[in-house]
Amino acid sequence: MSEMTAPATGDRGFFDEAKYPGIFGWIFSTDHKRIGLLYFWCIFFFFCVGVLLGLLIRLELFAPGETIMGAQTYNAVFTLHGVIMIFLFIIPGIPAAFGNLILPIQIGARDVAFPKLNLFSWWLYITGAALAVTSLFTGGGPPDTGWTFYVPFSAQTSTNVSLAATAVFILGFSSILTGLNFVTTVHRLRAEGMGWFRLPLFTWALYSTAWVQILATPVIGITVALLFAERVIGTGLFDPTQGGDPIMFQHLFWIYSHPAVYIMVLPGMGVVSDIIPVFSRKPAFGYKAILISSLAIAFAGSLVWAHHMFTSGISDLAVMIFSFLTFIVAIPSAIKVFNWLATMYQGSILLDPPMLFALSFILLFTIGGLTGLVLGSAATDVHVHDTYFVVGHFHFVMFGGTGMAFFAAMHYWLPMIYGRMYDKTVATVAWGVMMIGFLILYISMKVVGMQGMPRRYYDYVPEFTGLNQLATVGSWILAVGLILLFANIIRGLFWGDPIAANPWGSASLEWQVSSPPPTENFGKDPVVTHGPYDYKEAGIL
């Protein structure tokens, strides 16, 4: 373990050094750690809002017929749940919050390549979020299209889709600028001795993600811009009465939104790749295989968008090609899982909270990934398309994958940023409660979907009542776990015991700075002499 001791009481690193007084020291700061924390707490807030909406959806589905809300309200609530969770939580979640907090320190830089642009990205994020919220209360009422904004309905509905589309455009711009910043940072600001193959796997994952953000996001930009033009000036490019084709909207939408799935999950894989070696006390097995698979996922993931459209009327040949390509993405994903397992094999595994969340990522992501193959295969997809099976599938991958990785990152890195530790026992209990609730909730969804319950309806036939009630009870258990988890970590970060530097015993660079880190991270520019998982060379083992 590192010989460094806890910082002298009162030395709060970058927390003490604000350029402007009060809140302005945060919202106008170009320090990557302050921006990272701004992102983190905003994202955290929107996640809580999204969870509340999800609980309302489950409550409505507790019994057939109208339980607590009517059809139109239900449409608005699930649209909002989707938009908030996708655009305000999962996509920016790990890259914008933990990428900003950790990536520069991990590569030995004092900040990102373009600090002012970084602050601008956050302002764009907040502007987009504000517009998304405004769209609920203005115009023709909250959007009711689902987060996918499919035409022709989205072009015709009287609800406030135009403003929501503008919000998505701005959020996309924010995402592009963050990606551009990270790619440049990794290329230009690595410390001396930090060669490409000494980059921590979290940085590699963020680097791959950043490329997807740069290459895919402009396409959603033009797509929602065209939707906006269609609604406001009637350009009709997707309107069959004007010669347009609604399927083209779906193509353009998924050319972004499928790669976006990898924007969501790749950073989570990076978190897990960094946590597992530390808590197994073993160097990462297959370091190069993991980083190459990150790049492979980023590449292959860009070629599979039409598997969302098997039932939309594309040709049989296209269905077969996209089905085949979809199976290819499973290979690099599986390579990662096997390498994680091999890293743990014969390691001295420590079941601290970050490791528990990383392990649940592996379990839940594997289940979610395998059920994804059911959907990627055209023959079975026709059977379960637009059923609750799909809803269960993507919650396993997104919440069970990225969400768990987000919690893992919270429990792993935030103590370093704040210099304080949460109560590990409470965190472990909260993890257990959450897992029970999670499995009850989403397995019920998969089963009821297999039985044929369609998604996006506020009502269902009485045969589905039992499983729906089970799912709703699961959602309550999950909520209890989440409340416990959040209360514990907030208490820990603000009032917990001060920690010594490097409490987990990691060999990567971000743990070699004092905690909380000083404003420019390093007093003297670091010189890297060993890899991020070389525990022997680092003197940890």
Next chain:
Amino acid sequence: MSGHVHKDYAGAKFGMWLFLFTEVLLFGGLFILYSVYLSRYPEEFISAGQELNVWFGGGNTLVLLTSSLFVAISITALRRGAKRLCLGLLGATIVCAAIFMVNKYFEWSVKIDHGIYPGSAHLKEMQPGEMVFFNLYYLTTGLHGIHVVIGALILAWAMILIKSDKVNANDWVVLENAGLYWHLVDLIWIFIFPLYYLILH
């Protein structure tokens, strides 16, 4: 790379190139729609394409290409310390941008006078492929026009910085990045011009 670099020119240009890449992809969505609808309605695209005036498009191509030359020379001028020449060339570029937009205004006005614009009654009586063509034409040239205006504003901002010597013979990456953006605006037009004005004739 070793350590902390306050002015990383290579990094700044690298970031700009990445950004230009995203702009290409933004327009890429419109070019995809063009190619799909062209293959679906080849005859109707040709009959609609005849309506566009190749002289308007050709004139604007000439204006934009000349403006790109001005920007390129202005960067060399600044590097050699000819500040006045540089400012003059940038001013000429912005004048070119204005000429382009005025030309565009007249081109659009003629079409709109004929009742051809998105959502118009006359347009809705046309063939499906013709409707798609004109809607795409307005969206693509409109989005490009917005970029011309943004590009001119960026060049004007660079001029202010050069005037106050914040951008100078030793520190000119801002001007070079502004110039790169202007070349992109030019480049996109180089694709729009043949696709809409030439190959359908």
